[in-house]
Amino acid sequence: MGATRCTGARLPGLNQPAEPIAGRNPPAWYLGLSSVGSLFTKVADTYGKDGGTMPNVTDPPRPGPPAAPAGAVPLLVVGAHMAGFPAHGRISRHGAAPLGRVRTAPGYRLHDLGGDPPRPGLVRDPAVTTSATGELWLLPRPAITELLLETSPPLGFGWVDLDDGRRVLGYLCEAAATTGRPLVPDGDWRRRLPAPLR
Template sequence: VPTVGATAHAPHRLPAAMPDTAAFPSGLVRVAVCGAHLSGLPLNWQLTQREARLVQSTHSAPCYQLFALPGGPPYRPGMLRVAEGGAAIELEVWELSAQNFGSFVAAIPAPLGIGSVELTDGSQVQGFVCEAYATSLAKDISHLGGWRAYLRSIASNTARA
């Protein structure tokens, strides 16, 4: 019989990991997306294949900066909460099961991650955030108000060239 470390104690078997029902009493998690996961964009399938449903189109509170990150495709933005100089950023809020949320989060590459995002109405949901170090090589696109507006701006610049 195996023991724990240098003790004579048998290892305690932990129950299978289950979503925290205290944190998500309904079993559902709301997640705000601001870039390639928006409806109709290249990574939206990562939500829809997990049976997520669109709850609302809205904006963040006006305390974020949005950056076009280097790299891609798919091209992605990074949203960073700031103390001053922020803007309201266009978002979609999706709802999916806590179990599917876990597999969704596990697939997110750095410098992106999930954190608390404040919406324009003052409520908070889980949502995409960006590590600050990544913004040093990125283009600040906050003045455009969202990723879709940025994509339109680069498409029109390409058409003119």
């Protein structure tokens, strides 16, 4: 007996209705088509509502933040090392290249440590929702070692999370050193103390 034509399902893009393969069980073949149809229905429901569009697998991936050149390290500075401030020469002499102003993720406090010249201290504190503004500079890897050796307590280097999801190396302060020191409410040292060399 010849194969019975299944009129309940059609393959996408074909004008002829689907037929069971000889020697196969027609109900099972029909069930497979129903499952495929359900899959296409779910995808269409997901991407077709509210003007949604189907993803195009040929589209190139969206570019992320540019990667640092080999041998270079982005360094976050939030105070005296920023452009126009007294300690900026410590990084500019290494050929530091500006990467722009950035903001930390929530969970950081910026305190005025005083001194002459005044300098701030950035502290990671998961208990707060405040953040701080700083500048990102690209430095040769050997310069990072030199800067670290020049840094004295309560400042040091540590990993800092930015609000765009990146984690970069930056100047951090020991929490104990900020006890009793004024908080910079908006986390922006440049607003609190305009750069004296500008």
